[in-house]
Amino acid sequence: MLAGALEKAGFEFVAVPRDSAGVKRVADFNCDLVLWDLEDSSPNEPTPAERLRKSGLEDMPVAVIVQGGQGELAARSLAEGAADFLYKPLGKDPLPRILASLSTGQKQRCIAWSNRVIEDTGRQIRGILANMADPAYVVTPQYQILYMNRAAEEIFGEGMRGGTCYRVFHDRDEPCEVCGKSKGSGRWRSVLKNGKSYRFMSADIRNSAGELERLAVATDVTVDEEVGKIYKTFISNVSHDLRTPLAAIGQYVGILLDGLGGQLNEEQKGNVDVIKRSSFRLRNLVENLIDANKILSGPLKLKMEKADIREIIGIVLERLEAQAEDKGLDFKVSVPDDLPPVYADKALIAQVIANIAGNSIKFTEQGTVQLRVGYIPRDEGRIMISVEDTGIGVPTEDLGNIFELFYRVEGDKVYVEEGAGLGLAISREIVRAHRGTLWAESLEARGSAFHFTLPAHKNESGAH
Numbered sequence: 001m002l003a004g005a006l007e008k009a010g011f012e013f014v015a016v017p018r019d020s021a022g023v024k025r026v027a028d029f030n031c032d033l034v035l036w037d038l039e040d041s042s043p044n045e046p047t048p049a050e051r052l053r054k055s056g057l058e059d060m061p062v063a064v065i066v067q068g069g070q071g072e073l074a075a076r077s078l079a080e081g082a083a084d085f086l087y088k089p090l091g092k093d094p095l096p097r098i099l100a101s102l103s104t105g106q107k108q109r110c111i112a113w114s115n116r117v118i119e120d121t122g123r124q125i126r127g128i129l130a131n132m133a134d135p136a137y138v139v140t141p142q143y144q145i146l147y148m149n150r151a152a153e154e155i156f157g158e159g160m161r162g163g164t165c166y167r168v169f170h171d172r173d174e175p176c177e178v179c180g181k182s183k184g185s186g187r188w189r190s191v192l193k194n195g196k197s198y199r200f201m202s203a204d205i206r207n208s209a210g211e212l213e214r215l216a217v218a219t220d221v222t223v224d225e226e227v228g229k230i231y232k233t234f235i236s237n238v239s240h241d242l243r244t245p246l247a248a249i250g251q252y253v254g255i256l257l258d259g260l261g262g263q264l265n266e267e268q269k270g271n272v273d274v275i276k277r278s279s280f281r282l283r284n285l286v287e288n289l290i291d292a293n294k295i296l297s298g299p300l301k302l303k304m305e306k307a308d309i310r311e312i313i314g315i316v317l318e319r320l321e322a323q324a325e326d327k328g329l330d331f332k333v334s335v336p337d338d339l340p341p342v343y344a345d346k347a348l349i350a351q352v353i354a355n356i357a358g359n360s361i362k363f364t365e366q367g368t369v370q371l372r373v374g375y376i377p378r379d380e381g382r383i384m385i386s387v388e389d390t391g392i393g394v395p396t397e398d399l400g401n402i403f404e405l406f407y408r409v410e411g412d413k414v415y416v417e418e419g420a421g422l423g424l425a426i427s428r429e430i431v432r433a434h435r436g437t438l439w440a441e442s443l444e445a446r447g448s449a450f451h452f453t454l455p456a457h458k459n460e461s462g463a464h
């Protein structure tokens with residue numbers, strides 16, 4: 001009857017004996033569900049799921065068929081991996097019940113498969129962590145070390161598991177500021193026992209028992225920091241040393257042009273004028289370098305206050321409009337009325353707007369430069385400021401580099417004229433200090449769009 005009902009519903013049904021030959025046929029048949037009749041089986045013999053497992057069929061779903069009085073056997077079968085059990089007699093229309101078992105069996109198969117993928121991924125991650133050249137460790141929320149990879153053990157020694165990370169890593173009696181405060185994913189820098197500087201990244205993960213753990217991975221940034229320090233000191237020394245001779249050049253050029261050293265003819269005046277303009281550009285560059293060095297030597301000192309983005313744009317609008325007008329460009333500004341305020345250092349954000357809109361004007365020969373402000377409801381609300389132009393654009397291969405210090409696109413027509421490749425590096429640093437993001441999109445010869453976001457100001461106490 002069972003065979004008939006299943007075949008009528010379009011299933012293939014094969015009856016096999018419950019011995020090892022039968023199990024082998026099940027393997028060959030690769031069916032969707034094994035219905036295992038437990039009639040006459042003794043309570044002590046291995047359950048069907050166990051027998052299938054032993055034959056390498058651990059993923060094969062099985063539903064056991066039992067009689068009244070065999071409840072205990074059914075329960076043991078379920079505990080050992082059967083997907084379902086059915087009572088005998090199966091009744092006139094067993095199909096709905098069998099279809100339910102089939103569905104439970106498929107779900108069980110999917111879960112087993114997912115678990116295996118999770119285990120494999122876990123094994124791969126553990127393998128990667130173990131062999132990484134950078135130190136990595138896992139701690140409990142109570143800072144107890146559960147795992148350290150080889151690179152971490154090379155710094156702190158083996159056998160440190162079970163200790164607390166603040167004691168083992170920093171010789172402290174209590175959690176350090178960053179560790180104690182950061183919840184979930186975090187980033188921080190720290191000098192470890194080997195005297196090297198590391199940049200840490202951490203993320204909260206759950207172990208297989210569902211307990212929270214924190215994984216942290218560190219990158220050695222000692223060399224970067226050293227190079228950075230040398231670089232900054234060099235820029236600072238050179239730029240300060242250039243200031244005095246440049247001031248003297250400016251002063252003496254003034255004397256010459258005023259005729260205090262004797263009257264100049266028109267040609268001489270023209271030549272001295274070139275010196276004046278060049279030294280002026282050089283002075284500007286030096287001042288920019290000194291500014292950039294201050295900002296990039298961080299941490300940036302911000303004068304944060306609640307501010308209306310219109311007010312910030314207002315600080316630089318007139319200057320930008322005049323620059324655009326000089327070049328015959330259409331300069332458009334659109335700011336919606338109902339924007340929440342931002343929490344920002346007004347002067348620095350105005351400087352960012354001046355930098356990116358100034359670039360758009362500088363690198364656009366005709367068409368439009370448009371400054372647009374929008375609101376993004378994500379992450380408790382963000383204000384997005386965009387500047388789009390119809391200018392020369394940035395070649396794709398340069399787009400990732402234009403935020404680097406001193407980077408300028410080679411071959412730009414304006415290259416020789418102005419700019420030191422500092423504006424975008426400074427702007428990104430300022431935006432980052434405001435917990436925002438600055439990025440660019442561009443198509444060569446079509447135009448560019450620069451966007452940056454700022455967190456909206458939420459309440460009077462200034463939660464930011």
Ligand code: ADP
Binds near residue numbers: 359392408409412
């Ligand atoms: P610069 O002082 O040279 O403008 P920035 O850091 O502001 O320095 O910009 C770096 C480089 O990025 C520029 O030299 C230019 O090549 C490119 N760039 C920036 N903005 C634009 C833009 N709107 N259109 C085309 N190129 C741009």
